Amino acid sequence: MSILKVEGLTKQFGGLVALSDFSVELEKGELVGLIGPNGSGKTTAFNVITGIYKPTAGRVQLDGVDITGLRPDQITLHGIARTFQNIRLFTKMSVLDNVKVGHHLRLKSSFLSAGLGLPGYAREEEAIHAKSIELLKVTGLEDVAHEEASSLPYGKQRRVEIARALATNPKLLLLDEPAAGMNPEETQSLMDFILKILKDFDLTIFLIEHQMRLVMGICQRILVLNYGVTIAQGLPEEIQSNQAVIEAYLGVSANVNN
Amino acid sequence: MGRTSILGKVLTLLSLVVLFFALWWAQDNLNPYVQRIMNLIAINIIWAVTFNLVFGFTGQLSLGHAGLIAVGAYTTAILTLSPDQKSQNFFLAPMMSPLDQMQWSFLPSLIMAGILAALIGFVIGIPSLQFRGDYMAIVTLGLAEIIRVINMNLQTITNGTLGLKGIPSYTTLLWSWGAAVVTIAFIKTFVASSYGRALKAIRDDELAASAMGINVFRHKMLAFVIASFFIGIGGGLYANLLSTIDPNVFIFLLSYQVVTIVVLGGVGSITGNVLGSVLYVSLFELLRPIDGPLPIGPITIPGQPGMRMVLFSIIFLVVIIFYRRGLMGANEFSWDWLLTTLGVWRKKG
Amino acid sequence: MDLTLFLQHLANGVSLGGLYALIAIGYTMVYGILRLINFAHGDIVMMASYFAFYGVAIFLIPWPISFLIAIVLTIALGVSIERVAYRPLRDAPRISLLISAIGVSLLLENVAVVLFGGRPKAFPRPPLFDQQWEIGGVKFSSLTLFIIIFSLVLLVALFILVYRTKTGRAMRAVARDYDTARLMGIDVNWVIAFTFGVGSGLAAIGALMWAMKFPQIIPLMGIFPGLKCFIAAVVGGIGSVPGAMLGGLILGVGEILIVAFFPEMANWKYLFAYSLLIIILFIRPTGIMGKEIQEKA
Numbered sequence: 001m002s003i004l005k006v007e008g009l010t011k012q013f014g015g016l017v018a019l020s021d022f023s024v025e026l027e028k029g030e031l032v033g034l035i036g037p038n039g040s041g042k043t044t045a046f047n048v049i050t051g052i053y054k055p056t057a058g059r060v061q062l063d064g065v066d067i068t069g070l071r072p073d074q075i076t077l078h079g080i081a082r083t084f085q086n087i088r089l090f091t092k093m094s095v096l097d098n099v100k101v102g103h104h105l106r107l108k109s110s111f112l113s114a115g116l117g118l119p120g121y122a123r124e125e126e127a128i129h130a131k132s133i134e135l136l137k138v139t140g141l142e143d144v145a146h147e148e149a150s151s152l153p154y155g156k157q158r159r160v161e162i163a164r165a166l167a168t169n170p171k172l173l174l175l176d177e178p179a180a181g182m183n184p185e186e187t188q189s190l191m192d193f194i195l196k197i198l199k200d201f202d203l204t205i206f207l208i209e210h211q212m213r214l215v216m217g218i219c220q221r222i223l224v225l226n227y228g229v230t231i232a233q234g235l236p237e238e239i240q241s242n243q244a245v246i247e248a249y250l251g252v253s254a255n256v257n258n
Numbered sequence: 259m260g261r262t263s264i265l266g267k268v269l270t271l272l273s274l275v276v277l278f279f280a281l282w283w284a285q286d287n288l289n290p291y292v293q294r295i296m297n298l299i300a301i302n303i304i305w306a307v308t309f310n311l312v313f314g315f316t317g318q319l320s321l322g323h324a325g326l327i328a329v330g331a332y333t334t335a336i337l338t339l340s341p342d343q344k345s346q347n348f349f350l351a352p353m354m355s356p357l358d359q360m361q362w363s364f365l366p367s368l369i370m371a372g373i374l375a376a377l378i379g380f381v382i383g384i385p386s387l388q389f390r391g392d393y394m395a396i397v398t399l400g401l402a403e404i405i406r407v408i409n410m411n412l413q414t415i416t417n418g419t420l421g422l423k424g425i426p427s428y429t430t431l432l433w434s435w436g437a438a439v440v441t442i443a444f445i446k447t448f449v450a451s452s453y454g455r456a457l458k459a460i461r462d463d464e465l466a467a468s469a470m471g472i473n474v475f476r477h478k479m480l481a482f483v484i485a486s487f488f489i490g491i492g493g494g495l496y497a498n499l500l501s502t503i504d505p506n507v508f509i510f511l512l513s514y515q516v517v518t519i520v521v522l523g524g525v526g527s528i529t530g531n532v533l534g535s536v537l538y539v540s541l542f543e544l545l546r547p548i549d550g551p552l553p554i555g556p557i558t559i560p561g562q563p564g565m566r567m568v569l570f571s572i573i574f575l576v577v578i579i580f581y582r583r584g585l586m587g588a589n590e591f592s593w594d595w596l597l598t599t600l601g602v603w604r605k606k607g
Numbered sequence: 608m609d610l611t612l613f614l615q616h617l618a619n620g621v622s623l624g625g626l627y628a629l630i631a632i633g634y635t636m637v638y639g640i641l642r643l644i645n646f647a648h649g650d651i652v653m654m655a656s657y658f659a660f661y662g663v664a665i666f667l668i669p670w671p672i673s674f675l676i677a678i679v680l681t682i683a684l685g686v687s688i689e690r691v692a693y694r695p696l697r698d699a700p701r702i703s704l705l706i707s708a709i710g711v712s713l714l715l716e717n718v719a720v721v722l723f724g725g726r727p728k729a730f731p732r733p734p735l736f737d738q739q740w741e742i743g744g745v746k747f748s749s750l751t752l753f754i755i756i757f758s759l760v761l762l763v764a765l766f767i768l769v770y771r772t773k774t775g776r777a778m779r780a781v782a783r784d785y786d787t788a789r790l791m792g793i794d795v796n797w798v799i800a801f802t803f804g805v806g807s808g809l810a811a812i813g814a815l816m817w818a819m820k821f822p823q824i825i826p827l828m829g830i831f832p833g834l835k836c837f838i839a840a841v842v843g844g845i846g847s848v849p850g851a852m853l854g855g856l857i858l859g860v861g862e863i864l865i866v867a868f869f870p871e872m873a874n875w876k877y878l879f880a881y882s883l884l885i886i887i888l889f890i891r892p893t894g895i896m897g898k899e900i901q902e903k904a
Contacts, residue, residue: 107452568718
């Protein structure tokens, strides 16, 4: 059974159709890319899948469960986590606390137990601490654990966002332009990183990206959107030589041979 | 954590013991006027810390404190008044039974005050927490006013506009400060927990918090109800301190007082709330003379009633415009800081 | 209840509603441009009343001039408040602005207590506004007529200002998109100051009418009307001037009619405004004539 099954997803804002009849199926363990010129509806697709927008039409199923129209927090509980195009960290909190927040949804202790400092809660808190430190090690952020999240350089902030998303223990991870603003070196290590977590955390990953090197480099499959419509779907080599895709990008400086 | 953990706990425990004995002594030895001020400080601490939970840590501006204080105050008043006193109070219309025959001791009454306030807080929260900042402020303000109007009209329960007199003065320093300590302890622990992190996440970015699996509405409500519980207890202590309830006291000016204290002390800092309360209440009393004629040497400066409040308003505005972070900012007192400052040990690392 | 009585109540309601409307417009204009609930607006109304009172009763200046001076002073007050208490916080989180407004409100009230004393003063009612007329059994005073006329005239004038002048266009631009307006070369500070000036001027006119209708003035007189008028603005559609008028009318007529039809509910009439607020925020949060705003992620 596929992990993610999206059927006929459509999102309209008044007269504007941002997303039209979007369908995709992701098998467990796949790494799929979503590309398209600016404004083609990629983030809208993510927003509808994760519940930030309610779809005008269509269905979303996660691991067989219909999650269409649920709240974002409910959808995260079901197993989808994401990062944002414009990084949305909890700016006034430390890096470590940001990641710890990701563990909150699976907390079993009641607020009473937490407020009274009962041993049951203390144990859970220790476990959260340990798991969060582990995640920071994996993402190479141990040394900045106690820094305020907003004080970090852009690249590190991105990694904090990913660590935080991983803390929610997702089945499916949605990454919205994770390589934005990165130089070729950083992009390469991000590519290695994504492949690593794909395996280590038993994930399925769906990512939006403009940097073609990353997309063509690690994605097993690619979907292309233009004006909300899916114009192509297939293997990287197929997409690269697809006429419709090339036309959609004409005028936009997308370095396919980066 | 580490080296401060055990030492810190010991120091805290020690301080509490010292506080306990100090208050015990103070109860029997300090003059009633000073004791009254100290009681008011403790009660305002409770109100400030709870407002801070909702505003400083969760980012929601609620101006409904006065309504919840009223619920708490009326609850303990109604429960602790003796049947005789009740019949004396309710001369316009007899009190509703079985309330007219009930008489509880202080602790159960206080707990009940907290529970009822929490319930009303829940009811208030359902509409108000769905709105953004400025709208939430107005809605909570309106709801607190609704509570006030209802209180003024429930003749057989609250004695309407006549208020209540002769409420037993159960509130002593140990009670008020004891309650304050319990409130601070619970809220401090709660905020340091995962729940506290979730609330701060909501304050920083509701959308992202939701995307990380946090049920935003439920958590806002949690903070609001917990706050309401303790506000109610504060209200109960207030009633049994003043011995009279005038329903017009629970006007939004009382809510503004709490906001002023928190802003002055530092939003998001429990230490700040304590300092703010101490400062506000003491200054309020200390400045009483400027409301009347002030003799300075041979000259007497004619006072005007209300000068105190003008001064406070100016201070408040100056703080909010220029020192928005208040006295403490978002910083907390910690044993670590104190010991380092005193030079008892060198800064770590 | 017979028709005449009903019409009488209606007339009273419209009169009250017109007053609410005049003050509500000030709220809605400031909110439209700054997204700020100007808690101090009701207190500006109070100050205007006192300015006029002192002019007529203490300094014995003829009422037309006193009223005019009061309006000018109130405009100056409103603009100063914006300059001192709101402008420094323009880049701060919105909540700080709100708290500052609360602070200004408190300051005005307390200053009024010190300057004017807490005891109620009797506001003069010039004979022009005191004529009693009767049409078909319905009594109303000339004051009522003036309230209605002024409200309508001001509504039209505002409409012309906002939709037919360059300044109005600037106001709309700033209200729509503050940053872009600035980039387009609009002197945002001036536009905002101007908006406050107009809002305060309207508040002053409303204040004078109010004080003539309810001639007892006290320092805290602005609080409840202020709250109610803000609710009126929300009900009608915050940010919309016709909305504020509509909201004011609904509130005024509603209050009068409720007490008229249910006299035993007289004590509860204060709840009407607050209940209306909760209801409208649930059914249609942007108000009756408000516009929908969708936030993008």
